[in-house]
Amino acid sequence: MSASDADPGDLGPEPPAPSIVAFDIGEVLIDETRVVAVWAELLGISPFTLAAVLGAAIVQGRDHEVAFHHVAPNFELAELEEEHEQRYGGFQPTDLYPDAGPCLEELRALGFTVVLAGNQPARRSEQLRALGLPYDHLVMSDELGVHKPDQGFFDGVLELAGTADPADVLYVGDRTDNDIGPAAARGLRTCWLRRGPWGQLQELPDGVEPELVLEGLGELPLLLSQWRAGPTNEGGHA
Numbered sequence: 001m002s003a004s005d006a007d008p009g010d011l012g013p014e015p016p017a018p019s020i021v022a023f024d025i026g027e028v029l030i031d032e033t034r035v036v037a038v039w040a041e042l043l044g045i046s047p048f049t050l051a052a053v054l055g056a057a058i059v060q061g062r063d064h065e066v067a068f069h070h071v072a073p074n075f076e077l078a079e080l081e082e083e084h085e086q087r088y089g090g091f092q093p094t095d096l097y098p099d100a101g102p103c104l105e106e107l108r109a110l111g112f113t114v115v116l117a118g119n120q121p122a123r124r125s126e127q128l129r130a131l132g133l134p135y136d137h138l139v140m141s142d143e144l145g146v147h148k149p150d151q152g153f154f155d156g157v158l159e160l161a162g163t164a165d166p167a168d169v170l171y172v173g174d175r176t177d178n179d180i181g182p183a184a185a186r187g188l189r190t191c192w193l194r195r196g197p198w199g200q201l202q203e204l205p206d207g208v209e210p211e212l213v214l215e216g217l218g219e220l221p222l223l224l225s226q227w228r229a230g231p232t233n234e235g236g237h238a
């Protein structure tokens with residue numbers, strides 16, 4: 001840190017930039033539009049209606065099941081899950097956000113360790129592998145046996161990445177309740193990706209300040225390499 005950056009409140013030099021980048025899956029790497037469209041088809045309503053009601057539930061801080069129950073009170077979602085999975089057919093190449101693959105590839109080329117870890121059923125691991133994304137470690141919450149926002153999920157990510165230092169990991173997620181808040185509470189660095197309905201509509205919990213706030217993954221490799229190079233490089237991180 002240069003003298004001009006010095007702040008009397010500083011407690012010392014900033015810790016080094018993270019060397020491990022862990023990614024949430026839904027709305028970070030995978031566009032979940034088809035998930036909602038298939039549910040709408042099963043419930044006999046338009047995707048537009050389901051998406052709008054889902055957005056209202058998100059704003060109210062309520063679970064997505066509340067939205068589903070609102071539009072289709074006579075359906076038991078649990079009984080439709082297998083049918084949904086069959087129609088959905090798992091992750092497809094067209095579900096990938098276009099910036100996902102290039103971002104992971106660039107991060108690995110820059111020497112960062114890439115982890116893919118989200119709240120997903122175990123079968124999504126194989127589907128993600130089939131998409132050919134570059135990564136070092138991959139695990140779904142069902143395989144860990146613990147789901148976000150439980151801190152145990154982030155413990156599992158640290159163990160998988162082979163570090164005991166949570167500050168060495170940047171967690172990239174779209175949700176403040178499941179991703180940013182709990183990851184920050186566990187001591188990870190965070191990147192809030194403001195895309196998808198949660199990323200657009202949720203707010204940050206009091207006192208939580210992500211190191212990065214982005215609208216896409218395109219800039220992430222450059223920002224991380226600038227962060228790693230140190231504060232003398234302008235525009236490293238927020």
Ligand SMILES: [Mg+2]
Pocket residue numbers: 024025026027028173174175
């Ligand atoms: Mg997500």
